[in-house]
Amino acid sequence: MSTPAKEFSLAELMICAGAEAFRHDGEVLATGIGLIPRLAASLAMKTFNPDLMMTDSEAFVLSEPNPVGNRPDDFVQKNETWMGFSRIFDNVWSRKRHAMVGPTQIDQYGQANISTLGGSYEQPKVQMLGVRGFPGNSISHANSFFVPSHNKRVFVGGECDMVASIGYNPARLPKGYSLNDVDIRFVVTDLCIMDWQGPDHQLRLVSLHPGVSVKDVQENTGFDVFIPEQIAETAAPTEEQLNIIQQLDPHNLRARQLKDNPPGRR
Amino acid sequence: MDKRMTTADMVGELRDGMTIGIGGWGPRRKPMALVREILRSDLKDLTIVAYGGADVGMLCAAGKVKKVVFAFVSLDFIPLEPYFRQARQKGEIEVMEIDEGMMLLGLRAAAWGCPFIPTQIGLGTDVIKVNSDLKVIGSPYDEKEWVAMPALKLDVSLLHVDRADERGVCQIKGADHYMDDWFARAAEKTFVTCDELVDSDYFADPEQSRYVFWERSMTTGVSLMPGGAHPSSCTPLYGFDVAHFKEYNASAKEGGFAVYFDKYISNTTEEEYQQKVGGLEAIRSLPMPVY
Numbered sequence: 001m002s003t004p005a006k007e008f009s010l011a012e013l014m015i016c017a018g019a020e021a022f023r024h025d026g027e028v029l030a031t032g033i034g035l036i037p038r039l040a041a042s043l044a045m046k047t048f049n050p051d052l053m054m055t056d057s058e059a060f061v062l063s064e065p066n067p068v069g070n071r072p073d074d075f076v077q078k079n080e081t082w083m084g085f086s087r088i089f090d091n092v093w094s095r096k097r098h099a100m101v102g103p104t105q106i107d108q109y110g111q112a113n114i115s116t117l118g119g120s121y122e123q124p125k126v127q128m129l130g131v132r133g134f135p136g137n138s139i140s141h142a143n144s145f146f147v148p149s150h151n152k153r154v155f156v157g158g159e160c161d162m163v164a165s166i167g168y169n170p171a172r173l174p175k176g177y178s179l180n181d182v183d184i185r186f187v188v189t190d191l192c193i194m195d196w197q198g199p200d201h202q203l204r205l206v207s208l209h210p211g212v213s214v215k216d217v218q219e220n221t222g223f224d225v226f227i228p229e230q231i232a233e234t235a236a237p238t239e240e241q242l243n244i245i246q247q248l249d250p251h252n253l254r255a256r257q258l259k260d261n262p263p264g265r266r
Numbered sequence: 267m268d269k270r271m272t273t274a275d276m277v278g279e280l281r282d283g284m285t286i287g288i289g290g291w292g293p294r295r296k297p298m299a300l301v302r303e304i305l306r307s308d309l310k311d312l313t314i315v316a317y318g319g320a321d322v323g324m325l326c327a328a329g330k331v332k333k334v335v336f337a338f339v340s341l342d343f344i345p346l347e348p349y350f351r352q353a354r355q356k357g358e359i360e361v362m363e364i365d366e367g368m369m370l371l372g373l374r375a376a377a378w379g380c381p382f383i384p385t386q387i388g389l390g391t392d393v394i395k396v397n398s399d400l401k402v403i404g405s406p407y408d409e410k411e412w413v414a415m416p417a418l419k420l421d422v423s424l425l426h427v428d429r430a431d432e433r434g435v436c437q438i439k440g441a442d443h444y445m446d447d448w449f450a451r452a453a454e455k456t457f458v459t460c461d462e463l464v465d466s467d468y469f470a471d472p473e474q475s476r477y478v479f480w481e482r483s484m485t486t487g488v489s490l491m492p493g494g495a496h497p498s499s500c501t502p503l504y505g506f507d508v509a510h511f512k513e514y515n516a517s518a519k520e521g522g523f524a525v526y527f528d529k530y531i532s533n534t535t536e537e538e539y540q541q542k543v544g545g546l547e548a549i550r551s552l553p554m555p556v557y
Contacts, residue, residue: 057557086448130318
């Protein structure tokens with residue numbers, strides 16, 4: 001399982017890096033929102049964490065991840081149990097879940113936003129989805145973030161325009177809680193991997209994608225990132241991983257997720 | 267007991283200012299024939315509670331809405347509902363924006379006769395800041411604070427199901443019945459449209475009755491309305507109409523809702539509407555979505 005691939009796309013690098021977020025999760029419901037996070041969770045389940053559970057993105061828990069996109073007429077998915085939306089919440093509130101989500105804004109506290117941008121709350125400049133399940137997810141179980149374009153519009157200074165998920169903000173900490181009750185794991189971007197294990201849960205650089213510098217990361221983040229002395233290069237996908245990704249994404253939808261489908265080595 | 271009604275009769279029971287729950291989820295199994303009937307009416311000042319899709323967008327665009335209680339409004343494959351966005355960005359509507367699970371708790375509280383259900387959800391977020399009527403309370407059992415999610419009492423719920431009998435036994439065969447059971451239980455009255463009307467004997471088969479998710483006592487009226495969820499889906503009978511949703515979405519940038527309304531809804535019966543979108547056969551052959 002360890003022949004490094006000579007060529008790979010940035011999307012494939014991010015899928016493999018994202019899979020690492022689920023490596024030590026054991027038996028939890030892994031939910032990747034969006035194609036790359038879903039493939040990341042699927043890859044983890046197909047390789048180093050077969051105990052993961054996933055849904056068909058509709059109403060069933062699967063014992064094997066579905067390939068993405070149109071499937072052949074004779075395809076039979078490996079159902080395990082029904083999990084309609086109301087039961088998803090039973091799972092969420094039981095804490096046995098790790099979601100990888102794609103916020104529009106993330107601030108220095110790990111608070112995230114998919115609701116509104118700018119203007120006033122009564123009349124926002126931009127209305128997006130609404131808070132969806134962010135408030136419940138963020139206080140109930142582990143969450144990781146996926147950011148396809150690492151820039152200061154996503155990683156904002158100050159606080160998010162609408163704080164949809166709880167983060168490591170002491171000023172907002174609910175009575176009876178400690179910051180350690182919040183569980184934000186990895187941040188996978190097109191530049192690097194980060195986590196929230198810097199001093200006082202500061203955002204910390206973990207690894208740089210090939211050809212990316214510390215300066216690139218700091219210049220594209222609207223607040224200070226903790227830079228440790230040792231920074232690894234994000235591991236290249238292995239040939240074996242690329243083969244499994246190909247099976248999970250036979251129509252190569254991953255090639256359309258990042259603008260111009262850049263190579264993994266810049 | 268015969269609970270059959272027309273959709274016009276159902277909308278005739280609605281009043282200005284009512285709080286109306288709408289079942290389904292985003293572009294899935296929405297009671298769109300009933301929504302179109304409301305759009306043709308002079309109803310106004312409605313408070314809509316929904317896992318929102320085009321139902322919410324259309325009602326906002328037509329000026330029917332005073333307030334939306336929501337966690338999201340989305341067409342799924344078109345992430346942002348165009349007319350809900352416009353209404354928000356013009357500051358035209360009040361909102362109560364809550365987590366998806368909080369909405370479920372609010373419906374359950376209403377169904378169970380509780381004033382509220384305590385939850386962690388919303389703590390540490392702006393949900394408890396922007397909703398001034400959402401209270402944070404102490405626990406009698408520990409030192410933690412909790413959000414008291416208030417009951418979302420509904421005057422009326424509007425639902426679409428696969429099939430029903432004339433007594434109001436309702437069946438949903440799709441993979442998920444979403445929160446329709448809780449919408450039915452949280453409401454004073456529940457009006458249901460169905461794709462098929464069946465004899466009560468149909469449910470004698472346990473393979474059929476196990477897909478009934480609320481008791482007929484929760485159903486006030488039923489109306490046979492084949493294809494009545496269009497352009498949303500009613501799986502396994504039909505998928506959602508991607509082309510129609512694209513046209514609807516594009517109309518927001520080309521002429522606005524009036525263009526869409528005049529073309530498909532204004533002075534149009536449901537039968538005529540279906541002819542305009544290709545007929546019931548075409549609706550029934552819309553492919554199932556792949557997720």
